[in-house]
Amino acid sequence: MTDVESMPRCARIVLLGMMGSGKSSIGRALADRTGWPFVDNDALVLRATGRTAREILAAEGEAALREAESDALRAGASVDGPAIVATAAGTVLDPADRAVIHGSGFVVWLTAPAEVLAGRAVGAAHRPWLDEDPVGWFRAALEERASLYGEIADLEIDTNAMDPAEGADAILRACSAVAPATIES
Numbered sequence: 001m002t003d004v005e006s007m008p009r010c011a012r013i014v015l016l017g018m019m020g021s022g023k024s025s026i027g028r029a030l031a032d033r034t035g036w037p038f039v040d041n042d043a044l045v046l047r048a049t050g051r052t053a054r055e056i057l058a059a060e061g062e063a064a065l066r067e068a069e070s071d072a073l074r075a076g077a078s079v080d081g082p083a084i085v086a087t088a089a090g091t092v093l094d095p096a097d098r099a100v101i102h103g104s105g106f107v108v109w110l111t112a113p114a115e116v117l118a119g120r121a122v123g124a125a126h127r128p129w130l131d132e133d134p135v136g137w138f139r140a141a142l143e144e145r146a147s148l149y150g151e152i153a154d155l156e157i158d159t160n161a162m163d164p165a166e167g168a169d170a171i172l173r174a175c176s177a178v179a180p181a182t183i184e185s
Helices: 023-034 040-051 053-060 062-078 087-095 095-103 112-119 132-153 165-178
Strands: 010-018 038-040 082-088 106-111 156-159
Touching: 010 023, 010 132, 010 156, 023 038, 023 132, 023 165, 038 062, 038 132, 040 053, 040 062, 040 095, 053 062, 062 082, 062 087, 062 095, 087 112, 087 132, 095 132, 106 132, 106 165, 112 132, 156 165
Parallel strands: 010 082, 010 106, 038 082, 106 156
Antiparallel strands: none
């Protein structure tokens, strides 16, 4: 377990990055190591709307999807106590959502090349935008979003050749460096 009082900024770890960057898998690994709840934006959207991001996009369009993701972000950011929160990739596009992310805890930007992200994300039925040219879509999205992710991230981790356990360990080491704590595996 982690001594939350000695590391208040790290008492909430917020994961952001593109689809396929490892937010869900690293988030679960962090939850296993800390004992904290893992709050995933995709799960919150599904719970609140009864639909996946892909289904919302198809039925109501991008504005409705962004609204559902923003609502889920706020719900995740308001969970009591320490938590691991995975954001939707597109929430970074909204200035108000960026402020929520930045103010919610220790923000970790998970990165990987477009080709790697596409390989990880394609085939997941709940993920939108990947039907035509997944690698091209990721390249364009990364170009649009990279500076926004970088603007609010406390830590950037390249997950290209990293498994979830290694990612979780790297994040916990960084949190310990920010505010020393007792971390038990």
